[in-house]
Amino acid sequence: MRPFTLLWALCCATLAATAATPKPTNVIVLFVDDMGYADIGPFGNKTLRTPHLDRFAKEGMRFTSFYATPVCSMSRASLLTGSYSARVSMPGVLFPSNRIGLHPDEVTVAEVAKSRGYETIMIGKWHLGHLPEFMPTRQGFDHYFGLPYSNDMKQSRRGYPPLPLYRGEKVIETEPDQAQLTRRYTEEAVKFLRTKRDKPFFLYLPYTMIHDPLASSEGFKGKSAQGPIGDAIEEIDWSVGQIMGALRELLLDDDTLVIFTSDNGPSGRAAPPFSGNKATNLEGGVREPCLMRWPGRIPAGTTCDRIAGNIDVLPTLAKVFGADLPKDRILDGRDLGPLLADPTAAPVRDTHLYFTAAQKLEAIRQGPWKLFLLDPAKRKDEPVRTAPALYNVVEDPAERTNQALKHADIVAQLTKAAADRLAEIEAHKRPIGKLSDEPTAAETPSKSPVKLSDLKPGAQLKAAAAPQVGGRAFTLSCTFATTQANTVLVAHGGVQVGYALHIREGKLTFSIRRATDDNSEVSLPAPTDGQPHRVRAGLTKDGKLLLQLDDQPEVMIQGTGLLGKQPAEDFCVGHDAANPAAKYSQPAPFRGNLVDLTIR
Ligand SMILES: [Ca+2]
Ligand SMILES: [Ca+2]
The missing domain is CATH 2.60.120.200 (Jelly Rolls)
Structure with missing residues (x-):
């Protein structure tokens, strides 16, 4: 064989090998607590400095109709299982006195990643059951560092045990200095990224901030133009910058999909341009800022207005991991892949269901129309809204003009769609995890x-x-x-x-x-x-x-x-x-x- 032919043969062999086994994609999910839609620059905040998130948006895609749920635990259950919280029987918020958790038989994103040989790590707030049977290490995470529930569930609240900080399944500290948590989570994440490994990784980082009580480390405390909440947001932006910087430095940039979003709307604050906030199913309680970045795969500087949400994360990532979805259960989410390639592609899911903390179906959205089946929660200085209330959330994002009387046909259609979907979920809902141990x-x-x-x-x-x-x-x-x-x-x-x-x-x-x-x-x-x-x-x-x-x-x-x-x-x-x-x-x-x- 002549040298040229040999070289060509080698080239073909290398190309063939590359085509047969594309390099696996790493995934990072950054999940903020209680962050509102317009808390960061890419979603309209003009007061705070979020340069790293601004750059993230310029290099990736913004989702403007990305849905979470009204409060903490139900959102995390949706994110990790690809299912509505009512389908997995998860109430709004778990407390330290509860003896329940996400059912161990649920298949989490981490377990899907592991099925394809990924190394999995969770850093931050879990909030899906704090008893050993329900912890992240039992739900597909190889490594865990963080708090088992919210940062206000601590000793100073009568009856609660001292707030534990875990590494793996061991409590390594109690009542940690909360001002250091964002910094410590970030350092853990960067250290993990720098660890040499042969496997691809899935990193899930649910921040403790900006959930009350607010705290920030030196360098951020007292530095923003919006008090403690602004300080905590600017520190999260710093954290995102540290993680993105590490990816660039380690040349992992092109091989890593990063998702940034939050679990529910802001607590006690407004969420412009929407009405409502945390614990409501008005858009301000559940519509979240969401950014996704994957160089070469997601077109830079784009915006997607299609309905999407945290229930879509598992099906989307399963495709990215090259894994099969569980076949023995119904998932509510859909693979957002077509929209990541082209934000104007047809919707992957044209319906969104809004559940309450008590697992009731409160509202349904199809296309631009949202119908409240139950009276939405009231907030100070906002009008009383009485079901059935129909809003065009594209033209009227603040849900001010009830068009139920004007569009009785749409009310009827959405009422029927909601009843059908609820009946299906009731018929196929899965139980929450309960201990069957000694009383x-x-x-x-x-x-x-x-x-x-x-x-x-x-x-x-x-x-x-x-x-x-x-x-x-x-x-x-x-x-x-x-x-x-x-x-x-x-x-x-x-x-x-x-x-x-x-x-x-x-x-x-x-x-x-x-x-x-x-x-x-x-x-x-x-x-x-x-x-x-x-x-x-x-x-x-x-x-x-x-x-x-x-x-x-x-x-x-x-x-x-x-x-x-x-x-x-x-x-x-x-x-x-x-x-x-x-x-x-x-x-x-x-x-x-x-x-x-x-x-x-
Ligand atoms: Ca929350
Ligand atoms: Ca499981």
Whole structure:
């Protein structure tokens, strides 16, 4: 063989090998907590300095109709499973007192990556179950460094254990200095990127910031034009810059897809140009800034207005990893690949469903039209919106003009589509993970029945040991002292049947739920003076709700009757363990004194 022919043969062999085994693509998902749509430059922020995210947008694609969910845990479940939170039975927010988590049988993005030989690492906030059975290391992550839940679930909140920081399955610190978390997460990520490896990698970095309590390290604290929230956002931008810089330096740039988004809208702040914010299904609560960058594959400086969301991340990444999707279950998300190649391509998913923390279907969007099937949450200085409310969210992103009367045909069409889709999800929903292990002290069946008066906030009685309230009149009494404007004293039941004595927006409220959409409530201004007060709440045999505080006159209203059956859920004191028993989304656990509880 002549030298030229040999060289040509070698070239062909190399080309053939390259074509047969394309270099695998690394993936990084950066997931901020509580970041609003216009919190960063690429989505219209003019106050804060986000140069690294600005560059990210110039080099990648912006998604302007990218949906998350109203609150934390449900968003993370959607992101990691490619499914609506209601399909995987994930409530809005998990608390340290919960003994549930994302079901171990769920197939996570990390497990999909591992099926193709990827090395997987998670750095940051998990919030899908903090018991060992539910931790990231049991859901496909080779490495884990971070917090198991939100940064406000810490010791200074009565009843919570000290906030743990994990490495792998070991707690390495408690109550870490939160001002250092963004910096520490970033250093962990960059260190991981610099580690020499033969395998491709999947890095999931859910930041703890910008969830309250806000904190930033030196160099950012006090430096932004928007106070602590701006400082925390500018530090996240710095973090993104560090990670992108490391990719460039390590020549991994062309082989890595990076996704940047957030889990829900801003907390207590506006989310222009939308109405609503965190914990609502108005666009401001669920429409998130989203950037994706993949040099050579995603056209630079582009914008995609198609409906997309965190449920699409798993199907999209499965394709990128070269992995098969699980075939034994229904996923709600779709592969965004066609849009990554061409943002004007046909929509991959023309419908989005908006679920509440209580796993109810609140709204549906198809094309530009969004229909509220239930009344959306109200926010200060915003109009009252009453279902059915129909908005054109393309022309009216603030959801101000209800067009339900004008377009009855669209209302009918969306109502039908919502009912069909909900029926399918109800028929194929998958359970949340629950421990089947030994009961805790409070749950242990004893020879003498548990005395309610011995229960302290945080206690949870197994459903079988709970007071009998189905089909009968009952009165609940206790003495409490608190300064909280939003909390739960007693909750028993869930989204189908239950009752709760709680404080919501400063009102002491006794609520009865006879069926999913059959709620009755009686309320009084709550004494939040930290002094002990006696409360009596009841359901009379003719279906009236009564509420009495100290020796004030009793307030009584007509409800719709007795509870048709005994609630199936546990009886909780000072918190609500899983499915909310009343119309609250994420009430804080009770911090205060609660004694002499009785139910007769
Ligand atoms: Ca959040
Ligand atoms: Ca799994």
